[in-house]
Amino acid sequence: MQTVGKLMKIFVTRRIPPEGMKILSAAGVCEVSLWDSDEPVPRSELLKGVQGAHGLLCLLSDKIDAEVLDAAGPNLKVISTLSVGFDHLAIDEIKKRGIRVGYTPDVLTDATAELTVALLLATARRLPEGVEEVKNGGWSSWKPLWLCGYGLSGSTSVSGLCLCSGLAIAKRLLPFGVKRLLYSGRTAKSHAAEVNGEFVPLDTLVSDSDFIVVSCSLTPETQGLCNKAFFSKMKNTAVFINTSRGAVVNQEDLYEALSSGQIAAAGLDVTTPEPLPTNHPLVTLKNCVVLPHIGSATYSTRGIMSDLAARNLLGGLQHRDMPSELTL
Ligand code: DGY
Numbered sequence: 001m002q003t004v005g006k007l008m009k010i011f012v013t014r015r016i017p018p019e020g021m022k023i024l025s026a027a028g029v030c031e032v033s034l035w036d037s038d039e040p041v042p043r044s045e046l047l048k049g050v051q052g053a054h055g056l057l058c059l060l061s062d063k064i065d066a067e068v069l070d071a072a073g074p075n076l077k078v079i080s081t082l083s084v085g086f087d088h089l090a091i092d093e094i095k096k097r098g099i100r101v102g103y104t105p106d107v108l109t110d111a112t113a114e115l116t117v118a119l120l121l122a123t124a125r126r127l128p129e130g131v132e133e134v135k136n137g138g139w140s141s142w143k144p145l146w147l148c149g150y151g152l153s154g155s156t157s158v159s160g161l162c163l164c165s166g167l168a169i170a171k172r173l174l175p176f177g178v179k180r181l182l183y184s185g186r187t188a189k190s191h192a193a194e195v196n197g198e199f200v201p202l203d204t205l206v207s208d209s210d211f212i213v214v215s216c217s218l219t220p221e222t223q224g225l226c227n228k229a230f231f232s233k234m235k236n237t238a239v240f241i242n243t244s245r246g247a248v249v250n251q252e253d254l255y256e257a258l259s260s261g262q263i264a265a266a267g268l269d270v271t272t273p274e275p276l277p278t279n280h281p282l283v284t285l286k287n288c289v290v291l292p293h294i295g296s297a298t299y300s301t302r303g304i305m306s307d308l309a310a311r312n313l314l315g316g317l318q319h320r321d322m323p324s325e326l327t328l
Contacts, residue, residue, distance in 0.1 A: 006041055008054035008317050009075070010196065013041045019056070019300075020306030025316050036143060047071040047221065049067050055313045059083065060176040063275070065090040069097060078316025082309040084108055084165075086326060087218040087245060094328065101326040102312025104305045108296035113168035115241045115269060115295045122171075123289045124211065124239045125149040126131030150239060150264060154178035159183060166215040170195040183215070184211060206233040211241065215267040218245035220268075226250065231257035239265045243295050246272035255281045269295050283284060 012034045022033050029127040035041035035050060040061050050056055051073040060065055060083040069090070079094065081146065087192055094101060106246065120127060126149045133139050133147070150159070154165045157180040158173050167189075170181050174195055176271065181197045183189075188199035204205035206212065212234065216222050226240070234240070242249055251272060265287040271280075274293055282288050296302065308323060315322035 001247070006146045009033070009052055010055040010057065010313065010317075011035075011049040011053045012057040013046060013049070014038070014059050016057070016309070017306035019303045020082075020310035023307060023310035023314070024057075030317065033161055041264075050076070051106045054078070054211070055317050057078065057082065057309055057313050057326035058088075060085055061086050063088055065096070066093045069093055069099070070100065078102065078313055078322075080309045080316065080322075082305050085217060087243060087247075091328060095184045099327060100316040101321045101322055101323065102309065102310045102316060103326050104312075105177045105324055107304045107308055109165050111298045111301040112165060112243060112295035113172055115291075116169045116215070116241060116296075119243065119267040119269055119289065119291060120211060120241050121152075122276045123241065123265050124151070126265075128190065128289050129286055148198070150237060152178055152211070154179065155210040156181050157209045158211040158213065159205045166213065167191055167195065167197075169213055169215060170197060203233060206230055207235070209238055210235065214240075214242040215243050216244055216248065217248050222248050224250050226254065228253040231262055234263045236261060237264050239263070241269070242318050243269040244272040246274065251282060254288075256287070258282075258285050265289070267291075269293055 008030045010030045010032045012032060020145060024030060035049060036259045046062065046068060050068055052075055053072050054077055056064070056072065056076065056079045058079065060081065063103055071157055076099055078100045079089065081089065082104060084103055084105045086101065086103055089101065093220060121252050126147050130147050152173065152236060153176055155178055157290045158178045165182060181195050182200050183192060183197050183198060184202045184205045192199065214226065225248050231253055259267055267289040269291040270293050271290060274281060276290060282289060293294040296305065312322045312324055
């Protein structure tokens with residue numbers, strides 16, 4: 001750890017919004033080395049950069065596993081991820097080594113909820129298809145049955161798998177005239193009362209919903225949860241939205257469900273892998289809207305995430321409270 005007059009070494013795996021970098025330099029306790037690019041740090045550079053580091057500030061696209069931790073060595077005392085998700089961190093290995101972890105919950109909930117609603121509406125009302133038709137000359141006339149989709153108003157139910165960040169989404173959907181809001185998860189949540197959310201078994205949620213929004217985190221329990229059996233219980237007119245993690249969905253099964261008409265449409269802000277190859281079958285489907293993981297992408301949210309990630313890192317380095325420490 002830091003000895004008087006000696007700076008602690010920090011490795012930052014990407015160019016991040018200036019808010020965080022300013023905090024790190026102003027603290028005057030660390031020597032920051034930065035992978036100075038908007039593109040991910042190559043694995044070999046990550047393994048090099050982390051050597052001897054006391055702190056690591058990483059992103060959700062960096063896989064922090066035993067190899068990285070070994071490369072870092074015993075100095076490493078804190079990992080701060082600029083994300084609310086932490087499925088890219090080998091938590092068991094991290095815990096074993098007594099390393100503290102900071103993350104960025106709450107501060108991106110509003111931005112992600114806004115994006116989720118935007119994606120839901122874009123998918124259900126077929127906006128990308130409409131824009132494409134304007135550009136390619138397919139717009140020949142106003143036609144009664146052309147580009148019809150599904151509306152939220154009066155829909156029987158919109159459902160969230162897990163109502164944690166789902167609450168912010170539900171609050172934004174209510175004014176559209178949604179009749180019922182269902183949710184599933186391990187336990188009922190008291191805050192669901194704010195939106196009259198009904199806690200139901202997963203099967204009920206899947207079969208009764210007109211729109212399904214996946215907003216849960218990726219855990220061994222949720223990995224591959226949305227699979228063939230799941231899609232086969234959905235209504236043919238239902239729309240599926242995922243803004244959590246790609247691995248919650250079995251993408252082959254989703255492709256099958258979309259191409260066979262088992263479900264109406266899907267909107268995905270997250271995929272496996274990321275980026276999704278441009279020739280991936282899902283990209284070829286008109287009824288699948290794929291976004292490049294931009295849920296939290298507003299200037300102000302990313303600035304706040306950067307600020308929080310830096311303060312988490314400093315808190316951990318200086319044996320103080322971290323503003324948002326993950327309980328391991
Ligand atoms: C996160 O922080 O985990 C989100 O997925 C980023 O949008």
